[in-house]
Amino acid sequence: MEFRSPEFKTRAVHALHDANLQKALSNTKAGFVVKRAQAAAEMPEFEALRDTAAEIKNHVLANLDHYLEKYEAAVTAAGGHVHYATDAEDARRIILGICKKANAKRITKGKSMVSEEMSLNEALIGEGYEVVETDLGEYIIQLADEPPSHIIAPAIHKTKDQVADLFAAAHNKPRKTDRAALVAEAREVLREKYFTAEVGITGGNFLVAETGSSVIVTNEGNGDLTQTLAKVHIVTSGIERVIPTLDDLSVFLRILARSATGQETESYTTFSTGPRRPGDIDGPEEYHVVLLDNGRSKMLGSRFQDMLRCIRCGACMNHCPVYGSIGGHAYGWVYPGPMGSVLTPLIKGMDGTYDLPNACTLNGRCQSVCPVRIPLPDLLREIRHQQFRKDMTPKRQKQALKLWRYVAERPKLYHFAERIGVRILASMANGKGKLRSLPFDPGWTGARDLPAPTGRTFLELWQAKRGDK
Amino acid sequence: MSSRDTIFKAIRQGLGRGPLDDAARAKLDARIAEPPQHIRATVDDADLVARFAQRFESRSGTTERIASLADVPAAVAALAESYAIAPSAVVGTALGELAWPEGWQIDHGAATIDVMLGVSLAWRGIAETGSILMLSGPERPITHNFVPETHVVVLPVEHLVRHYEDCWVALREAGQGAPRAMNFISGPSRTGDVEQTIELGAHGPRRMHVLILG
C-alpha cells in the first residue's frame, strides 16, 4: 500500500471538509462505541479477561522463538508449509512464487491487514493475476481503488449511495439503492469468483502453537469460502500472532468481538490446520503460512514491545476523537488511529511520520478500551521524545515552548500574561462564547472553534470565591 | 542466512538472550501439554438448551426441538416448504441414513455453486455464546457449512457444552489432533459493511436453523 503519511496535514484538512466522510464517521460513534460499552458492561469478567489476555501475550513475546518453533512444527506435521518473510519484499517474493507454482490466474482474498503491509495486491496485479477482495468492505474499496480506512470496517467512509454507484459501474447491472439488494448483488458476483479461484489468501488473527492452526474471525463467511474453495490456501500473518494453546485462544475469543464490534461473538471463528486430509472431499490441496516480521522483532525488548500485544480489534480508533474527525485515510498507511500512529513510525521509519503521534491529544481513551491494555498514549509520547532527540521538532514549536517555559517559570509574569490574554480573547469573542479564528494560529481554528474565556482567569475566580466566604 | 534464521536471531537479540535451554523449553512444553485454565464467562444457567437457543436466536438464527434423528427429514422438509426451497440438499454422511420424503434429492458430495440447502451434524454446541462447532472430515464436508443459502444443523443435546474450553477437552480426548478445519458458527452470515447496518447473507448462509435433538 502506498505510503502517504507525510501528507497527513493536508489529508486531514481535506477529510474535515468531506461531507460524505463526516456523515460516515458519525455512524461509527453511534455504532461501535455504544455497542462495545454495552458488551463490556454485560460481562462481569471482561476486565479480568483483558488482564489475562495481556499476560498471555506478554508470556508469548518473552518466549516468541520457542512458540514459533512449536507452531511451525505443528503446521508441518499437518502437511502445511511455514514461510518466514523479513520484510514486505520478501513476503511478496514468497507469495508470487506460490501463485506461480499453482498456475494461478484468479486469486481471492479475505481481509488481511498484513497483506496490505506487503502491498500484496499491487504486486499480484502487476504480475497479471486477477485479485478479488471478498470481504464486502474490501470489495467496495477495491472497486473504488482506495485503501482501507479502518482495520475492521475498511469501507466505513463510504455511503450507501457511493456503493450503489460503484456497483452499477462495475457489475453492469441496474443501479440498486436498497442495502439488501446491494449485498445480494455482491454475493452473486463474488460467488462465482470463489469457485473459480486457484489461490485463496486470508489473514490469520491467531496462530495456535498447540495444534498448528491459523484462526480467522469473520461475520460474512467470505474468508471461509476463500480458503475452502481455492486449491491453494495462503495465510498471511505477523510473527507475533502466535499463542500457545486453544485454552489461551478462548480468552481472546471472549474479548475480540466485544472490543471490535460490540458483539458477543462474530458469526464465524474458523481454524485451519494444513491441507485437506486423506478422504476429505473438499478443502485446499495446499496450505501455506507466510509469517511477516517487517520491524516486529525490533520492537521486542524495546520500549515499544507492548505494541506487539495488539490483536487488531480497532477499538482504539473507534474511540479516538482524532480518528473520529478525520477518518483513516489521512494517516496515509495501512494502520490508522492510535495503534497506527505507533506502528507506522516503527515500521516505516521516523521520516515522513512526524505528524502521526503529534496529532494525538493524549486523552487516553484508546488505552482505556484496548483489550490487551496497550499503553498507547505512553508509546505515542515515547515516539515524540525520540523525534525530539532526533531534532525533528519544528523550529517554531521549539521556540514557542521555550518562550512558554520562560514565562511559566516566573509565576508573577505568568499570571500577568494570563490576565491580559483572557481579556483579549474574551473581547474578541464578543460575548459569543467561542472564537472562529485565531490571528496567531489560524490553522488551529481551521476546522473547529476555540471556546473563549469569559474574561477572568481561574486564579482570579478562585480568589474571588474564597474571598466570598 | 535464511529469512527464518534472520528473524529468529533478531527475536533473540531483542529479548537479550540466546536460544532457551532445555529446562526452559520443557517448562513451556508442559504449559502446552497441561494448558493453564483461565477465567471464563459465567454460565450458571441450569438449562443449557434454553441458553443456547436464546443466544443463537439473538443473532437471527432459529432453533427447533426434535425428539429423534428420524425427525430430521420432516423438519427439513417443512422448513424448505416455508421458504420455497426446492427439495434438494447436501447432507453429510455423519448424519447416517435418513429416510427422506419422496421427491427429495440428497447428495453427500461437496457443495457446488448452485446448492441451496445443507444439512449437517454439529460436533458440539456451546451454551455460553449459542454457537455450534463443526469439524471437517469426509463425513462432514466443510463446503456444506458455507455454500448453501440455508444451513440446517442437527445438535444432539448430549453434545451441548457450557464453554469453548469443554470442546478442547473433548477434542483432546478424541486424540486425533485438530481436524483440517474447525468452525464455530454463531448464526447466519452477516455484514455491516454498508453504512454499519447489518444485512444477513453476505456470503455464507442467509438462514441458519438448528435442530436440537433429544
Ligand code: SF4
Ligand atoms: S491497540 Fe489495542 S485497541 Fe487498538 S487495535 Fe490493537 S488491540 Fe485493539
